[in-house]
Amino acid sequence: MWHVISGRMTGVSRQPRVAVELVPVAAHQAEVAALLSRTEIQRLPVEDCLGSALAADVTAPIPLPPFDNSAMDGYAVHCADIAGAGEATPVTLPVVEDIPAGRGDAPALQRGQAHRIMTGALLPAGTEAVIPVEATDGGVDRVEIHAPIEAGKHLRRAGSDVELGELVARAGDRLSAARIGVAAALGIAELPVHRKPRVLVLSTGSELTEPGRPLEAGRIYESNGVMLAAAVREAGGIATRLRIVPDDVEEFRAAVDPYLAEVDLLLTTGGVSAGAYEVVKDALTGQGVEFRKVAMQPGMPQGAGTYRGVPVITLPGNPVSALVSFEVFVRPALLAASGFREVHRPTTSATLDGQALRSPAGKRQFRRGRYHFDTGVVRVLGAQGSHLLSAMAESNCLLEIPESTISVDPGSAVTVWLLDDPQNRSVPGSGRQ
Numbered sequence: 036m037w038h039v040i041s042g043r044m045t046g047v048s049r050q051p052r053v054a055v056e057l058v059p060v061a062a063h064q065a066e067v068a069a070l071l072s073r074t075e076i077q078r079l080p081v082e083d084c085l086g087s088a089l090a091a092d093v094t095a096p097i098p099l100p101p102f103d104n105s106a107m108d109g110y111a112v113h114c115a116d117i118a119g120a121g122e123a124t125p126v127t128l129p130v131v132e133d134i135p136a137g138r139g140d141a142p143a144l145q146r147g148q149a150h151r152i153m154t155g156a157l158l159p160a161g162t163e164a165v166i167p168v169e170a171t172d173g174g175v176d177r178v179e180i181h182a183p184i185e186a187g188k189h190l191r192r193a194g195s196d197v198e199l200g201e202l203v204a205r206a207g208d209r210l211s212a213a214r215i216g217v218a219a220a221l222g223i224a225e226l227p228v229h230r231k232p233r234v235l236v237l238s239t240g241s242e243l244t245e246p247g248r249p250l251e252a253g254r255i256y257e258s259n260g261v262m263l264a265a266a267v268r269e270a271g272g273i274a275t276r277l278r279i280v281p282d283d284v285e286e287f288r289a290a291v292d293p294y295l296a297e298v299d300l301l302l303t304t305g306g307v308s309a310g311a312y313e314v315v316k317d318a319l320t321g322q323g324v325e326f327r328k329v330a331m332q333p334g335m336p337q338g339a340g341t342y343r344g345v346p347v348i349t350l351p352g353n354p355v356s357a358l359v360s361f362e363v364f365v366r367p368a369l370l371a372a373s374g375f376r377e378v379h380r381p382t383t384s385a386t387l388d389g390q391a392l393r394s395p396a397g398k399r400q401f402r403r404g405r406y407h408f409d410t411g412v413v414r415v416l417g418a419q420g421s422h423l424l425s426a427m428a429e430s431n432c433l434l435e436i437p438e439s440t441i442s443v444d445p446g447s448a449v450t451v452w453l454l455d456d457p458q459n460r461s462v463p464g465s466g467r468q
């Protein structure tokens with residue numbers, strides 16, 4: 036179904052009349068999201084799960100740590116035995132047992148004894164504290180102890196990290212290095228995850244040249260395909276890049292068709308606007324893909340549908356338009372299909388710094404910028420032109436200007452989408468701006 040809003044705005048002065056009818060951003064988002072089904076669940080070895088979405092809740096089959104153990108290399112003691120110990124008044128105890136990590140049969144510690152014990156080793160029954168080796172002479176048969184210690188010191192209790200049966204990860208969580216570590220620590224060898232969606236990325240345009248080759252007059256290097264494939268991978272998908280397809284429908288079909296059986300999504304860039312050589316539009320119109328203008332800047336020309344049973348999203352060719360469109364439409368749909376619970380970028384309200392922003396009436400505008408976590412201020416980077424990719428490469432956020440807003444003054448609040456930070460400066464409170 037088409038949800039259409041008119042570009043004509045009432046009560047807004049000096050705005051040019053927009054002749055075409057525009058599809059609202061939310062309507063196109065919903066149509067794109069509905070195209071992709073959730074991928075099936077598979078059990079994978081934990082070490083192969085990085086970046087996947089967990090498909091079921093995980094509860095702890097054992098506590099962590101599994102048993103009481105020592106937090107230090109030192110000596111297991113009864114506190115009262117060394118209560119009077121000091122540099123000038125050392126206490127000497129017999130070392131009765133040696134307990135490396137992994138030993139499970141050490142006898143109980145009796146009053147007046149010390150057991151030498153290593154970090155991570157099972158505490159012998161009766162241990163009240165572990166005195167670190169640095170506070171002793173390090174003796175093997177007898178140990179001279181130079182300080183007292185409180186009960187409970189340097190002991191790690193069973194379950195102090197994770198209790199038996201505790202929920203440690205939820206369905207829809209992204210499996211990070213730390214979550215994979217927790218699963219392994221719990222003895223979990225395999226996890227149920229959603230299969231990563233396979234995305235075929237296709238760049239079209241007779242002007243495109245692969246990087247590394249000489250650039251002839253009138254041609255440019257292909258960048259959208261590599262960039263979108265990287266964006267797919269960042270979003271947890273598996274991207275395959277096809278060779279560049281020139282503006283020729285037969286070549287388009289010949290390049291794409293052999294791969295269709297293997298992919299969950301065909302993602303194209305270029306060839307969708309109003310020119311004489313719009314290969315994507317020409318190849319896919321009447322084949323199940325609908326082309327439209329979305330009330331958004333950049334990223335107005337869009338297409339979505341299915342081609343030979345495979346979901347297709349066609350992004351515009353201008354590089355900023357392609358990447359912003361990926362953020363707005365493709366990334367959330369891909370994350371939802373991959374089983375993630377959280378599919379949207381985190382957003383926050385920021386204070387605009389610098390110059391006033393102008394935005395076309397009736398369109399949602401996305402500007403690139405740098406959000407400063409310490410001050411809550413956002414500054415736009417680069418102009419609005421959708422060929423200005425380098426400013427996007429420096430940005431850590433998108434500013435979202437609603438359809439009803441035609442200008443934003445400095446000092447006003449503006450919503451920002453927080454992106455992965457290319458400068459790695461986005462750690463709140465890090466002070467590195």
Ligand SMILES: Nc1nc2c(c(=O)[nH]1)N[C@H]1C(S)=C(S)[C@@H](COP(=O)(O)OP(=O)(O)OC[C@H]3O[C@@H](n4cnc5c(N)ncnc54)[C@H](O)[C@@H]3O)O[C@H]1N2
Nearest residue numbers: 238240257258259260305306307308309335351352353356
């Ligand atoms: N008469 C009109 N012209 C244009 C309209 C319009 O509504 N009426 N829309 C403009 C908007 S907005 C956009 S966005 C672009 C979209 O155009 P296409 O999707 O058809 O893309 P192309 O024309 O193929 O390319 C546009 C631009 O981007 C460069 N490009 C394309 N692919 C790549 C790539 N893989 N790597 C790097 N750069 C690429 C291409 O060379 C062009 O400069 O149309 C406007 N025009």
Ligand code: MOO
Nearest residue numbers: 333334335356421
């Ligand atoms: O709407 Mo286009 O995507 O600005 O360059």
